Amino acid sequence: xxxxxxxxxxxxxxxxxxxxxxxxxxxxxxxxxxxxxxxxxxxxxxxxxxxxxxxxxxxxxxxxxxxxxxxxxxxxxxxxxxxxxxxxxxxxxxxxxxxxxxxxxxxxxxxxxxxxxxxxxxxxxxxxxxxxxxxxxxxxxxxxxxxxxxxxxxxxxxxxxxxxxxxxxxxxxxxxxxxxxxxxxxxxxxxxxxxxxxxxxxxxxxxxxxxxxxxxxxxxxxxxxxxxxxxxxxxxxxxxxxxxxxxxxxxxxxxxxxxxxxxxxxxxxxxxxxxxxxxxxxxxxxxxxxxxxxxxxxxxxxxxxxxxxxxxxxxxxxxxxxxxxxxxxxxxxxxxxxxxxxxxxxxxxxxxxxxxxxxxxxxxxxxxxxxxxxxxxxxxxxxxxxxxxxxxxxxxxxxxxxxxxxxxxxxxxxxxxxxxxxxxxxxxxxxxxxxxxxxxxxxxxxxxxxxxxxxxxxxxxxxxxxxxxxxxxxxxxxxxxxxxxxxxxxxxxxxxxxxxxxxxxxxxxxxxxxxxxxxxxxxxxxxxxxxxxxxxxxxxxxxxxxxxxxxxxxxxxxxxxxxxxxxxxxxxxxxxxxxxxxxxxxxxxxxxxxxxxxxxxxxxxxxxxxxxxxxxxxxxxxxxxxxxxxxxxxxxxxxxxxxxxxxxxxxxxxxxxxxxxxxxxxxxxxxxxxxxxxxxxxxxxxxxxxxxxxxxxxxxxxxxxxxxxxxxxxxxxxxxxxxxxxxxxxxxxxxxxxxxxxxxxxxxxxxxxxxxxxxxxxx
Ligand SMILES: *[C@@H]1O[C@H](CO)[C@@H](O)[C@H](O)[C@H]1NC(C)=O
Ligand SMILES: *[C@@H]1O[C@H](CO)[C@@H](O)[C@H](O)[C@H]1NC(C)=O
Ligand SMILES: *[C@@H]1O[C@H](CO)[C@@H](O)[C@H](O)[C@H]1NC(C)=O
Ligand SMILES: *[C@@H]1O[C@H](CO)[C@@H](O)[C@H](O)[C@H]1NC(C)=O
Ligand SMILES: *[C@@H]1O[C@H](CO)[C@@H](O)[C@H](O)[C@H]1NC(C)=O
Ligand SMILES: *[C@@H]1O[C@H](CO)[C@@H](O)[C@H](O)[C@H]1NC(C)=O
Ligand SMILES: *[C@@H]1O[C@H](CO)[C@@H](O)[C@H](O)[C@H]1NC(C)=O
Ligand SMILES: *[C@@H]1O[C@H](CO)[C@@H](O)[C@H](O)[C@H]1NC(C)=O
Ligand SMILES: *[C@@H]1O[C@H](CO)[C@@H](O)[C@H](O)[C@H]1NC(C)=O
Ligand SMILES: *[C@@H]1O[C@H](CO)[C@@H](O)[C@H](O)[C@H]1NC(C)=O
Numbered sequence: 001x002x003x004x005x006x007x008x009x010x011x012x013x014x015x016x017x018x019x020x021x022x023x024x025x026x027x028x029x030x031x032x033x034x035x036x037x038x039x040x041x042x043x044x045x046x047x048x049x050x051x052x053x054x055x056x057x058x059x060x061x062x063x064x065x066x067x068x069x070x071x072x073x074x075x076x077x078x079x080x081x082x083x084x085x086x087x088x089x090x091x092x093x094x095x096x097x098x099x100x101x102x103x104x105x106x107x108x109x110x111x112x113x114x115x116x117x118x119x120x121x122x123x124x125x126x127x128x129x130x131x132x133x134x135x136x137x138x139x140x141x142x143x144x145x146x147x148x149x150x151x152x153x154x155x156x157x158x159x160x161x162x163x164x165x166x167x168x169x170x171x172x173x174x175x176x177x178x179x180x181x182x183x184x185x186x187x188x189x190x191x192x193x194x195x196x197x198x199x200x201x202x203x204x205x206x207x208x209x210x211x212x213x214x215x216x217x218x219x220x221x222x223x224x225x226x227x228x229x230x231x232x233x234x235x236x237x238x239x240x241x242x243x244x245x246x247x248x249x250x251x252x253x254x255x256x257x258x259x260x261x262x263x264x265x266x267x268x269x270x271x272x273x274x275x276x277x278x279x280x281x282x283x284x285x286x287x288x289x290x291x292x293x294x295x296x297x298x299x300x301x302x303x304x305x306x307x308x309x310x311x312x313x314x315x316x317x318x319x320x321x322x323x324x325x326x327x328x329x330x331x332x333x334x335x336x337x338x339x340x341x342x343x344x345x346x347x348x349x350x351x352x353x354x355x356x357x358x359x360x361x362x363x364x365x366x367x368x369x370x371x372x373x374x375x376x377x378x379x380x381x382x383x384x385x386x387x388x389x390x391x392x393x394x395x396x397x398x399x400x401x402x403x404x405x406x407x408x409x410x411x412x413x414x415x416x417x418x419x420x421x422x423x424x425x426x427x428x429x430x431x432x433x434x435x436x437x438x439x440x441x442x443x444x445x446x447x448x449x450x451x452x453x454x455x456x457x458x459x460x461x462x463x464x465x466x467x468x469x470x471x472x473x474x475x476x477x478x479x480x481x482x483x484x485x486x487x488x489x490x491x492x493x494x495x496x497x498x499x500x501x502x503x504x505x506x507x508x509x510x511x512x513x514x515x516x517x518x519x520x521x522x523x524x525x526x527x528x529x530x531x532x533x534x535x536x537x538x539x540x541x542x543x544x545x546x547x548x549x550x551x552x553x554x555x556x557x558x559x560x561x562x563x564x565x566x567x568x569x570x571x572x573x574x575x576x577x578x579x580x581x582x583x584x585x586x587x588x589x590x591x592x593x594x595x596x597x598x599x600x601x602x603x604x605x606x607x608x609x610x611x612x613x614x615x616x617x618x619x620x621x622x623x624x625x626x627x628x629x630x631x632x633x634x635x636x637x638x639x640x641x642x643x644x645x646x647x648x649x650x651x652x653x654x655x656x657x658x659x660x661x662x663x664x665x666x667x668x669x670x671x672x673x674x675x676x677x678x679x680x681x682x683x684x685x686x687x688x689x690x691x692x693x694x695x696x697x698x699x700x701x702x703x704x705x706x707x708x709x710x711x712x713x714x715x716x717x718x719x720x721x722x723x724x725x726x727x728x729x730x731x732x733x734x735x736x737x738x739x740x741x742x743x744x745x746x747x748x749x750x751x752x753x754x755x756x757x758x759x760x761x762x763x
């Protein structure tokens with residue numbers, strides 16, 4: 001990738017930031033990023049290759065390509081989802097379309113924003129471009145061989161590793177029309193969210209003279225196309241289009257409502273004759289305007305620019321804007337699917353979306369509220385129009401509170417928003433009888449609510465009891481935030497008190513590595529259970545802690561930090577205890593990749609921990625630890641993410657690291673660490689946050705020497721939304737090679753739930 005210095009273009013000259021985007025960043029080593037074509041942020045169509053099984057985004061650099069399909073997730077864990085509405089180009093004679101038609105590559109795939117290319121060992125070159133609801137395939141077949149495009153309605157991404165969550169083809173139909181177009185639908189189910197049957201409709205054109213053979217059933221029944229032919233059924237069905245022409249263009253639209261609407265999309269978004277390059281240019285322009293131009297910097301270091309703009313790209317692929325395409329209910333509200341998941345995104349991603357893309361963000365908030373209105377619960381995760389799964393708390397609450405306290409209003413109905421949160425807080429959802437956690441719902445809401453209300457902690461009757469209790473505390477704090485802002489004092493008092501209930505899991509006697517006090521499981525009779533704070537059992541659905549150890553969960557009470565610091569023995573001990581998180585070789589259950597630290601850079605429960613030193617007056621250590629993590633575990637390679645991207649959660653963690661702030665979701669507080677470079681962040685409406693760095697570099701001279709906020713000398717290690725985002729602002733950093741006393745004695749970040757610190761939570 002060639003890199004030129006990025007200069008702020010004068011006189012309206014638009015900069016093409018897409019030159020810095022590497023769509024393959026994070027596609028390997030479990031990052032699971034989707035490298036295929038997206039024509040704009042949150043596009044419905046995500047067009048790319050399907051290699052399988054167990055290719056979560058469809059992509060694998062090594063496995064054969066079995067087809068190119070229009071729907072994918074990006075960066076998710078759990079199990080593969082989508083990979084539907086596909087085509088596979090096959091040269092020669094397709095006598096049996098049901099046999100394995102997958103092909104290896106003759107060279108690595110190529111990608112740019114809005115463009116994807118695969119060269120198959122069969123000799124076919126495939127070039128892809130797309131719009132929001134339609135796809136363009138340009139095939140160049142080898143000379144002197146028959147050209148075939150196989151449309152297999154049953155094609156879907158599957159999982160062998162986690163068969164319980166593998167998707168299935170249920171049934172479908174496809175009709176070939178005299179003009180070489182085809183229409184139909186496919187119905188599929190399951191995946192990580194255990195979705196029931198859902199249907200996508202398609203409408204495709206092969207823009208070349210072809211003959212068509214339909215096939216149906218496990219044995220081959222190829223029947224020659226006459227004037228109009230249909231096949232349908234639960235066995236594999238499809239069509240083989242064959243042509244003598246070497247170069248073939250195909251165009252396909254999708255809809256969740258009807259094949260007529262799919263035809264409308266493809267005919268209006270990609271009319272016949274549309275050059276591929278024009279779609280690529282439009283996609284680049286969309287991404288430049290809507291996303292990349294939001295952060296401008298005089299930085300010239302090529303890998304840094306690649307990290308910056310690739311991260312901005314990777315964080316905006318999900319969710320999918322399916323407004324006008326909701327098959328379940330009629331509504332004038334926006335509709336977004338593919339939330340995968342708020343458990344990952346609430347920590348630092350949704351707050352960055354609000355800052356950089358306020359318009360889609362407000363639509364997303366409205367959509368989540370509309371889902372509650374029509375289905376009864378907001379999602380913690382959602383795909384194929386179905387809520388699921390909830391890993392811990394009801395974290396849409398945190399997202400709504402964050403939006404509310406930072407002034408998101410517009411067309412969002414906050415009466416409804418608060419009612420949706422009350423539902424989470426007060427009504428246990430029906431059990432969906434998930435074999436992974438049969439005790440209570442994993443679909444939505446708070447499954448362990450009865451214990452939470454009765455005991456003010458969660459007994460081992462419920463799986464993930466301690467992790468859920470810590471998240472329910474933050475969820476209740478979210479209700480407190482909105483109730484208190486709306487002057488609802490009764491609710492405010494109630495939920496503030498409930499937000500302290502994590503304290504009821506705190507066993508002051510539990511000890512590990514010379515530190516005492518950890519959140520542990522607790523029986524109905526009040527007894528703490530013995531628990532090794534370095535162990536989370538299997539860390540999974542059936543365990544007391546989900547994807548994190550007691551050590552890590554102990555640092556997840558961000559609304560109640562003063563109490564936590566008190567519980568851990570005061571600021572000095574708290575700082576030393578944080579240091580243990582980052583010390584190599586202390587965690588026998590840890591990952592060798594991360595030098596056996598307790599801190600896990602690859603998963604969300606650890607996200608805020610490196611910044612918490614600010615609460616104990618050691619801002620310099622936040623800078624040192626957080627920068628080390630960013631520089632050690634993130635890079636521009638396909639393996640450049642430390643874990644699943646999780647719908648862009650990893651990328652937003654890195655972006656906040658570059659910006660020099662870290663949000664505390666549900667509060668207006670942003671912890672200050674240290675920016676990597678000067679930048680101007682466009683906040684919309686003519687407002688901007690202008691961050692400048694003087695005397696620093698991102699690799700070693702990154703300690704803050706002094707800071708001015710809006711011109712005023714600053715000695716707090718935090719700013720609020722109002723300080724720099726509400727109306728914009730400036731932050732002028734002077735940086736240097738060693739820690740300074742710039743914020744010594746400055747007011748510490750707020751701990752809004754701490755009050756009298758050890759106020760007994762159960763009172
Ligand atoms: C394609 O293969 C089938 C079965 O092997 C054969 O009967 C048919 O003649 C072949 N057609 C061409 C065009 O080669
Ligand atoms: C194809 O399936 C869809 C969805 O089930 C149905 O609405 C449609 O009528 C079917 N079309 C044909 C031709 O069978
Ligand atoms: C067709 O194949 C599927 C999947 O391999 C199998 O479940 C089904 O029983 C087969 N049906 C027939 C009629 O052979
Ligand atoms: C087919 O496409 C390739 C690559 O796009 C191009 O080089 C070639 O000239 C085209 N061939 C014909 C016959 O149009
Ligand atoms: C979402 O999709 C709808 C329907 O296509 C469109 O009107 C709306 O502008 C989209 N939202 C954004 C933020 O692009
Ligand atoms: C907002 O939501 C509330 C609660 O569902 C409803 O009563 C009210 O009519 C809604 N307001 C508007 C303007 O839609
Ligand atoms: C715990 O304390 C002992 C004795 O002071 C010391 O040797 C050891 O290094 C400490 N362990 C940790 C993890 O700090
Ligand atoms: C914790 O708070 C209590 C009550 O405010 C106080 O008496 C105690 O000294 C504090 N302990 C630490 C270690 O800060
Ligand atoms: C892990 O430890 C090795 C050996 O001490 C060191 O070279 C490497 O930099 C460490 N890696 C990280 C990511 O901390
Ligand atoms: C940001 O501030 C710097 C100096 O404080 C100034 O030179 C620059 O023009 C500002 N940039 C923008 C885009 O406002």
